[in-house]
Amino acid sequence: MSELRDKIIKNSLELFSSNGYHGVSVNDIVQQCETSKGGFYHHFKSKDELLYVIHDTFILYVLNEANQAKKRYDRPMFQLEEMLRALVRVYDLYNEHIIVFNQEYKYLKQEYNELIKQKRDRYEEILKEVIEEGQQCGEIRQELPTTITSMSILGMVNWTYQWYKKDGPKTIDQIASTYIDIIFRGLLTTEALEEYQ
């Protein structure tokens, strides 16, 4: 792609993630990038489109990882572990994307919102599928309601962006391991848990 386009995305991410989408004007972005209004609008139809692009690159990545995790393993238990490790790992890679995503996705214009929502829903579906399959084959406790369970997991992991700091005392892998420890003990049947450990 273009150099300026990348520069705009990179700088916008910094600005958005610390000041919020509405706390940053197109002029701010343009100034930070040492370019002009013309430069900006040459690459983006609107400020909204920029927000969309930020959302999309990140969610596309996550969705892709989830699909791969499903393919790589055939047992739900391991699919789930891989999905979670991948999702948590994203917090190192796309930290700023996620802050912006969670804070501002409500402000996406409808046309963009629908595109994002499709992928978001697809991810949730995959997670649900994995849990359902885990329940069917006796790895995950059947008495757990599938939706609440998958939302619990998603919540736990997604909340990371609220407190995780790259230079904090815990590495992202340590965090992932603790999540998986808690979730697996919480979800797995006694037999599956014994086998897993």
Added chain:
Amino acid sequence: MSELRDKIIKNSLELFSSNGYHGVSVNDIVQQCETSKGGFYHHFKSKDELLYVIHDTFILYVLNEANQAKKRYDRPMFQLEEMLRALVRVYDLYNEHIIVFNQEYKYLKQEYNELIKQKRDRYEEILKEVIEEGQQCGEIRQELPTTITSMSILGMVNWTYQWYKKDGPKTIDQIASTYIDIIFRGLLTTEALEEYQ
């Protein structure tokens, strides 16, 4: 307090939670309330102060519930259960507050932000204390890192606002029970879990 003041808060909550803080102008609020700019600014110093008031009423309630839970029970295990049930219950009572809170707290002006952050931090401290005490008395597994664990719980529960619908298929109590089921199996030592069930 004043009637108009309450009306402004009530209507703002509706507007903010569906359109976002930045998607709603003071004029929108004033129109919805069938009042005027004068009416609004008689009761609030600024639009920011309104946002602060919304944040504060909700977090004050949650903090209060947590303190009571700590007082009511002496065993960490039960303190934790009560804290979680109370926190989840808030999603029925303060649904709109929470949506606004999570979406917009970043946009609070510094003076307000600090006041909110204090209470928010205090809540997290209480949760951590409970978990630490649970670890010390052998109810909660000692190998779990306290911070990550408490953040996991907070994340799981706080995420509820993203998907919970009052008229959805699951009641808030069912959701709470599933959370507690997963968390307790995930956190408690084998002995404490047996005793609990």
Added chain:
DNA sequence: TATGATAGACCGACTAGTTGGTCTGTTTAA
């Protein structure tokens, strides 16, 4: 090789509209 044409990248003054907030009143209730 020299010349002219075309296209994309970028510039920045400008506009039309909106925003939060103010200020001078008027009404209402005690």
Added chain:
DNA sequence: TTAAACAGACCAACTAGTCGGTCTATCATA
């Protein structure tokens, strides 16, 4: 009579987005 409660015209600041124009690089043609 007095003070609080409200009304609404008004303003300065700022916003996203536009538009005529420039600069540079590539490529066909003579």
